[in-house]
Amino acid sequence: MRSEASVLHLDLDAFYASVEQRDKPSLRGKPVIVGGTGGRGVVATCSYEARVFGVRSAMSTREARARCPHAAFLGGRFPAYGEASRIVMGLLREVSPLVEPLSLDEAFVDLAAGGVTDFSLEGLTAFGHELRARVAEATGGLTASVGIGTSKFMAKVASDLDKPDGLVVVEPGREQQLLRPMSVKVIPGVGPATAERLRRMGVSTVADLQSRGEEELVLELGQAHGHGLWRLSRALDDRPVVAEREAKSVSVEGTYEEDLTDRRVMEAVLTRQASSVATRLLKHGLSGRTISIKVRLHDFTTLSRSTTLPSPTDSASTIARLARTMLGDLDPSGGVRLLGVGVSGLADWVQDDLFGSVAEAEPEEELPELPELPSRMRAQWWPGQDVVHARMGRGWVWGAGSGVVTVRFETAETGPGPVRSYKADDPELAPWTRPTDDEVS
Template sequence: MRAQASVLHLDLDAFFAAVEQRDKPSLRGKPVIVGGVGNRGVVSTASYEARVYGVRSAMSTREARARCPHAAYLSGRFEAYRATSAAVMRLLRSRSPLVEPLSLDEAFVDLARADLPDLEVATVTRFAEDLRREVVEVTGGLTASVGIASSKFVAKVASDLDKPDGLVVVAPGTELDLLRPMHVSVIPGVGPATVDRLRRAGVHTIADLQQLSEDELVRMLGRAHGHGLHQLAYARDDRQVEADREAKSVSVEGTYEHDLTDRRLMEQLLTRQAGDVARRLRKNGLSGRTVTIKVRLYDFTTLNRSTTLPSPTDDEALIARMARRLLEDLDTSGGVRLLGVGVSGLADWVQDELFGTGDEDDAGPDEPGQPGTDAPAAPYAAAPVPPDPTGGYRPGMDVVHEEHGRGWVWGAGKGVVTVRFETAETPPGPVRTFAIDDAALTRWQAPAPESE
């Protein structure tokens, strides 16, 4: 660890939902859920007003609607998210040359490279308070939670402690006092399977984890995982802030204590991993064309198989289907030690179905306060695709009408589209319904930013 608290982690609060509330005055202070709006969709981000009802990221939209039926359900607007994220990243880079974006809504900043008189706790605290105020200014009202500590691990933990709009600075030497009472799941890489294995060993908190030797953890979890867990349990993390690290792929893999021989279990594991990959793609505003599986056999032979799609996707069902199909061609009868799924050939855009919903219900606009329907979407189906009853309009999409001006799609289906006419700079506006082929209504695109 560093001798000073000089690693800053910034996390924009409920980012996608906050951008929607900023740009849609009628939704401010109300539950907003961004993601796949059909019953087969997945929640990407829920506003804090929706979280009160138990809605969370990665939950199915069906369950979210059951918990919070009065929320606004919106598809994503990645142009708006990317523009807002870019403004924040420019601000961070103006303060330090070492900024490591993790996704559209979070980044590490190396304060040792910032123009600060010293790295005392009081100094970095003032810096962070000023930075948070500047984030509000450059984003038009969005807030950020910030953690500062002597390592990446502790800084990220700290940024979660006082959400939303919080600031926690962990003074050097107090890291273990902070970590000991926390649940082991705050450690990166400790997912449900590791939590369950540790629970069976009587380990629930980081203080419990510190009672185990490194050798015991290695025997329990394997060399790499056991060693890494032991280091982080004592807040030992010397990873550096890497400027503008660019992801070339997104992948998830798991190593299993006992060799796998059940093909159905392998397919289930690949499906679960595909879901994790898809969620990470969506969180970063990415999609990819090449799906790869990694299989390590009982004799440590490692096999990789890939397939390339005609266009980028972040659809977990499609990624899972391709992964299972790739597994079909491999002989796994001797046993499998490791399985993994990855997506590469990344692009910072996705298809019209931004969150891979794929719900084929022909539904009309929802009741007021519940915008949203899905178009029948089958981009990889062999059968002809029927006409889209939504006209390609998606809940939350920016539109403009020749007479009424700018607004956003409230809902669409059965040949009509309902629009609320308002923008971030106006008060809540009126709602109007049009035929989907109304020539006066078109999609609105933000003007391209001027080159610097």
């Protein structure tokens, strides 16, 4: 175990919603909900103004609308989130070479492996405040909560204690004092089912858990889980901070408001998804050997199929052909609510590279004639989308429907702007693409 508080956990506050409020001045200080905007959508995240009304991540959009009908419901803008994340991760890598991203908005940092030398409470507090200020300045005002402790577990606990925009340093020796009164749910791995089993044992706080022997916990919860909870309840965590790993896969998936029942429409969806995956592979100079599809049926049963090629590919037609073939092995006749295509087993070369491009490349397969997607799946405009107008400049979609799109013209730099409505096919209005596209996930 570490003798000094040298592990930092940084968590960007209400990340997606905060980026939206940063880029849409009229939404600052107002409830914002980001996620699926349709009847089957799910909340990805929401602003603190929306949380006051009981809205939470993973809640259905339907329930979120019932709780907070006056909120702005927006679809995700992952290029914007990716750009902000890259800025923050870059700042963290200036602090230490050992940065372990957990997602776009949070990461662990091993301060002992970097340039930090003062591990006193005063030194770490000053460092934490400086880091949060640098994040806010570099990202245009995004706030981060920071926790610093002797382990990953304690750093993560600390970062949750003073949200949003907080800083907590847990000095060595204070870990158990801090943990004892907390709910057992603070420990990773204690979800609703485990919490209920512990409650039946008379365990609701970390102090209760500390009073139980390791053998009792192993008997009740199993070897790995019981041993892990026994250790973490005593702040025993020696997991190292592992530097970021390279991307393992590239995938695209979509959930649809109405179940898909026409197999040819499903094939059309997979073909378009395959094209998107191939575009991202090409952008990053990657290829992959394993092609997979994900199918979630009407009853929420999730099926997957995969096939592995003898050599990597970045061909849209090859990926699409294999995806459609794998779909043929399934029975989606009852209806499909989600489809996805992925490529894994990534490499930075394709087969032709091995032969110096001497061998003649296999010709691209001509894609079959496929039916048009239903209008709900071809919608050009969606709430929150970045757009640009030939005369009005940049803005974002306030709402769309019945052949009309309403746009608020503002950016992070301009301040709140005017609202105008146009026909959905207005030639002067177009989606605006950020200079940096989606990163490989």
